[in-house]
Amino acid sequence: MSEVGIARTPREAADWSRGRVVRANLRAVAGRAYPRIIGLTREPSWLFFEILLPFLAVSAFVFVYRALGAPEEFVGFVVLGGAMTAFWLNVVWMMAAQFYWEKDQGNLELYFTAPMHLMSILAGMAIGGLVMTSSRALAVIVIGSLVYGVSYQIAEPLLLAGVFLLTMIPLYGLGMLFASLFLLWGREAFHLAQLLQEPIYFLGGVNFPIRHLGAVSALVVATLPLAVGLDAMRQLVFPGQASEGVLPVATEMLILAVMGVIFLVGARLALRYLETLARREGRLTLRWQ
């Protein structure tokens, strides 16, 4: 039966079954993911900014490694790191800073007054961003591999896919957590996003094997999903001494799973705090405040 237009009173209209609440939230996820996915076809400029520019950054490291006579696997590390960078950029700019920009557009008020949970909006942003960025990351890998002749030895493709997905959960969970925190802290989301961008390039081991950071690496791996995931994926894609990881793949997968839970629960708590504060203070959801 249709869920629309059958209520005879406001009380009936407000009486939603648990199943209807779940379905409504799933629809909200799809609704919010839609503009991100459709954006692929609407904004062709991404081909330049999000494929060509990252590819140039990758190329710089490839030339350095080849000039220094580094193992050939390092070229593959950089290409894979360049692809994963796209996800980090997406998390910082299109997840963490998004609520701040939604506030300026006036969307945040509408999200608050709609009957879905704000986690559904964040999940929609994350899924849409993941789909959109996957195509860009794939493009970087394909172009990088063809131009620099990278060869992959993937013995366990399903495990690799599992590690990738397991990396995305805490990575986007972190973005969901940051979305609330940026709004709470940020006078300017732009500056906060910039603040996070470069340090993670370095600490995440995007352009070099993370174990070369030495003792610090273990600590880094334990806190940054990008670093853990990248380290595990490099072990699976380039088996050999050069790609020896900080920790075994299984351990890193466990770390990723725990991180995923922590960041998603953190995002939920931060959202609840945000909404309480917004209603109490009366300014967080309003434009220009």
Add this chain to the structure above:
Amino acid sequence: MPDDLSIHARALTRVYKAKPEPVTALGGVDLDVEPGEYFGLLGPNGAGKTTLIKILTTLLLPTSGTARVAGFDVVTETAKIRRVINMVAGGEQSGYGLLTVREQLWMFSQFYGLPQRDGWRKVDGLIEVTGLQEQRDQKVRTLSTGQRQKLNFARGLLNDPWVLFLDEPTLGLDVAAARDLREHTLAWKAGAPGRTLLLTTHYMVEAEQLCDRIAIVDRGRILALGTPGQLRRRVQAESIFRIELDHLPENGGLDAIAGLPGVVSAVRTDDESSEGAGADRVALKVALADDSALTSVVTAVAERGSHLVGLAKSEPSLEDVFVELVGRGFGASDEDGGSRS
């Protein structure tokens, strides 16, 4: 019974933290709105209208007092309220510019949990009702201000709200677009019996045209409440004259006129900011206890060096009611958004 009302508020207050001292945006509002009623909150900027709407739409907590929407408490039953309300604000830029009109409405329909087929059917119906057929596949960022506000209005009807909040919906629209939007609102009224509208506006015509009852608010308080006719009758006993002068009277100006015997109030109704920039006359609205007081007004104007350019008797409007209640026109409102407490 409060639960049977669309909106019920008692002693509702909202105080914002501010420096050097808190600002009282709502100072104890009592309000009952019946199901099916179109209710207007009329007042200048900073009167507390938007604060009241934000509390009723669950965006803001009251500092004290109680409020219920569709029978649900605004503090503890927010989820239920959000299923039966919607809100449209003037100048709204919501959504995403890269989406088409149709896609944008569909996206919002998903936020209200409409199933796919119902959602698209609803979207297409609203596009037709609001006259956006030609723009249905046009990107939102290419719409004019008027088209954009029609889109926002359509968004506000996606979930068939039982209580629709329109916050200054025609703000910034040209005359034709504002008229269109008011017509769409009236059409919704005719087609959705039992639905309630709460409108905030500072346009008298809009309130009179759309609302069954109106509350005149200023500085966080309801000063008068009734049908437009009831409110007008409050000043019916007085004679209202529109007087045009070549310039403001000297020696006391407007205050001198307002202080004459038999003069109830005198306010300037033209745009004061245009003075000295080519304006060749000023317009005053003067309420008199009796027509006979007009002679002394005309004499006083002449004695103060001004020349009478035009004179007409006018029927009382809601603005006259407002002027009588607060002693000033809308244009002379406070800028700080509330009273200090």
